[in-house]
Structure formats: structure tokens, C-alpha cells
Amino acid sequence: MQLRGVRLHWLKLPLVRPFTTSFKVQTEREALLVEVAAEFDDGRTVTGWGECVALPDPSYSPEYADSCAVVIERFLLPRLRGDDVIAETVGHRLHRVKGNRMAKAALEMAVLDAQLRHAGRSFASYAGAVVDRVPSGVSVGIHDSVGELLDAVSGYLAEGYVRIKLKIQPGFDIEPVRAVRKLIGDDVPLQVDANAAYTLVDAPHLRRLDEFGLLLIEQPLGDEDMRQHAALARQMATPMCLDESIDSAEAAADAIALGAAAVINIKAGRVGGYLEAIRIHDIARANGIAVWCGGMLETGVGRAANAALAALPGFTLPGDISASDRFYREDITEPFVIDDGHIAVPQTPGISAAPDPDRLAACRVAVRDLPLG
Numbered sequence: 001m002q003l004r005g006v007r008l009h010w011l012k013l014p015l016v017r018p019f020t021t022s023f024k025v026q027t028e029r030e031a032l033l034v035e036v037a038a039e040f041d042d043g044r045t046v047t048g049w050g051e052c053v054a055l056p057d058p059s060y061s062p063e064y065a066d067s068c069a070v071v072i073e074r075f076l077l078p079r080l081r082g083d084d085v086i087a088e089t090v091g092h093r094l095h096r097v098k099g100n101r102m103a104k105a106a107l108e109m110a111v112l113d114a115q116l117r118h119a120g121r122s123f124a125s126y127a128g129a130v131v132d133r134v135p136s137g138v139s140v141g142i143h144d145s146v147g148e149l150l151d152a153v154s155g156y157l158a159e160g161y162v163r164i165k166l167k168i169q170p171g172f173d174i175e176p177v178r179a180v181r182k183l184i185g186d187d188v189p190l191q192v193d194a195n196a197a198y199t200l201v202d203a204p205h206l207r208r209l210d211e212f213g214l215l216l217i218e219q220p221l222g223d224e225d226m227r228q229h230a231a232l233a234r235q236m237a238t239p240m241c242l243d244e245s246i247d248s249a250e251a252a253a254d255a256i257a258l259g260a261a262a263v264i265n266i267k268a269g270r271v272g273g274y275l276e277a278i279r280i281h282d283i284a285r286a287n288g289i290a291v292w293c294g295g296m297l298e299t300g301v302g303r304a305a306n307a308a309l310a311a312l313p314g315f316t317l318p319g320d321i322s323a324s325d326r327f328y329r330e331d332i333t334e335p336f337v338i339d340d341g342h343i344a345v346p347q348t349p350g351i352s353a354a355p356d357p358d359r360l361a362a363c364r365v366a367v368r369d370l371p372l373g
Ligand code: NPG
Pocket: 021, 055, 060, 138, 139, 193, 195, 243, 294, 295, 296, 297, 298, 320, 321, 322
């Protein structure tokens, strides 16, 4: 295929309620979508959509939405000139540009979406999905009081979510987790996510989480602290899960070899795209390491991709794939709904439904056509 047009859309979607993590309070999602027009050998031109998951600031990772837009325009697109573009070689063509994985992921996703739409094939079938619905977990932010947290958790359980993930940080960890475990009983799967808020000297404190029978503790230490995660893992009974530290298949292989990860949270944006995400799934599965699909408050475009990814056989733990209304009153696609604790895996050609043009226009704050050179 040949790229004939690339358009960036900056969106702002209000959240139904603030979402607080150890690194940020989010009250709206600023999303960046990549739309490509791809012309195929048969003369057909097909539109593809990608979602860039970078936040508006470098708080979760070094990238941020505007840095991604610049990188896509100045450094990535020039490498996708010519009539021989296929999704499977996008990663290789972009390899000389270091890092900037969320930017690369969004562009590769748009190309893959166009390619699959052209072929009339769903992403689920392409990726090797083995189920047509995936269990839905919910990520619950830090609250001002334990009482408010318990109300939120009760509400999500009533909606049918099958697994609860609690955001924790120093000062909001042992007691909130104890209270939630007491509320939900021993049978509801519960896990915690620290988003790199602790250091290894906190090991004795973190070990107190062991008594709550957690599925896992996610990224307690810094992004670069692979060795220290391995050391912490040896001191805790709760299985160690890495998120921020795993930015590639190589990093996943290292984490497994070091004993730093008994579980891996896979987020395609963080690792440079859905194809790398599939490779990490494959490596983890071959090593007997469980994976689950993380979320970054995606719109319906990215949520569709995550639901399909999570349908691969190694995704043995529920992902952060909630219904659209966990974050948004109105999505830009048909909303994903929770049904009996599950989210349906899209089966239509391409990765996601195209955004609804009216909804897109309603929440768009900027749009830019990129020169193709
Ligand atoms: O369900 O999409 C979701 C949110 C899941 O907690 C969630 N995401 O650290 O994993 C995380 C966190 C996050 C959100 C990280 C946005 C970065 C940006």
C-alpha cells in the first residue's frame, strides 16, 4: 500500500468522574487519533484509524501527545514513503528512530487497520483470538477516603466487573486494600497498581500486602528498576507484575530471566504497537508467565483493539478492559458494554469501528493534515 494522506485529530473527552493515580489526577482524556488514507495495489483507497495513548504530559512515560504528533510528522512518516508499506514491516522501518513507542504504535495501528479493512479481516482473527468475549476488570483510582473507595468498588461490582484493581501510593495502600478485601470477600480477584510510587526500601511495608491474597502487585518501583523489582519479588509472596518497565519484547525477556516479573501487563502503546504486544504475549506464554491487557482510558478505537488482543490464549488474567461508560458518558464509537462481566471482541473488518463523524467533530479540539513529502 501507499499512504496518500495522514490526518491527526486531537480530542478532549470529559471523564464521568476524576481518575486519580499516584502520578496524576485526570478529569478529562485528551486523545490523539491518527487517520490514514491508504491506497492499495488494486486501486482502492481505504481509511485506517490508530489511537495514540500518550497523555498530554510526560507523567506516565517520557512521551506526551504533542511530542508524538511531532515525531510522527518529522521522523516516522518520512520512513513510510513509497508503495510497499505493509503493517508487518512498519516496526522495522521505524526502528532507527529510538524510543517514541506510543507514536510508532499509533501509526502502525492505523496502517494495520487499513490493511485489515482492505482484506475484510478482523484484528481478532489476524491476531489469533481464541474467544469472542473477554472478562472485564476495572481500575479504581485513589479516593479521598476509604469510605468513598468502598462505595466506588461496590458500584463496579454491581455492574458486573469480575476483577478489581486498586491504585495505591504511599499513604493510601494497606488500610484501603484491607477494607476493600473485607468488603468483597476472598473470592473476588483483587490486585493493586502503584505506578512506580515506591522504592526498594519500602519492601517491609509492601510485604504487608501479602496478607490480602492479591492476584498481583503492579509496578511498585521505578520504570528502570528491573533488578530491584527482582529483589522485591524475592521478598514478597504477592506475584510481581510489571507495566512501565516493559517497553519491548527484549525487556519482557529480560524481566522474565531476572525473576522481576511473574506477570506482565501488556499495553500496545507502551511497547511500540500491537505486533510487538503479540510478540510479548508469545514470549510470556512460552515461559509460563501470565499476561493481561492494560488500558490507558482508550476511546472506542483503542478499546476495540485491546479487546481483541486480550482474546489471545496467553491472556489468562482479566484486563483493564472496562465498558466505555466507566470513563465516558459518550464515546466516539458505539460504546463497549459489559455483559455478564465480559466485553465482546469485535469481529468486523479492521481493528475498530471508524469514529462517528458527529461525535468526532463534537469532541475535537484540533486537526492537522500532515505533509507526506
Ligand atoms: O481502564 O483504561 C483503563 C485504565 C486502566 O489504570 C489504568 N491505567 O497505570 O495502568 C495504568 C493506568 C493509566 C491510565 C496509565 C492512563 C497511563 C495513562
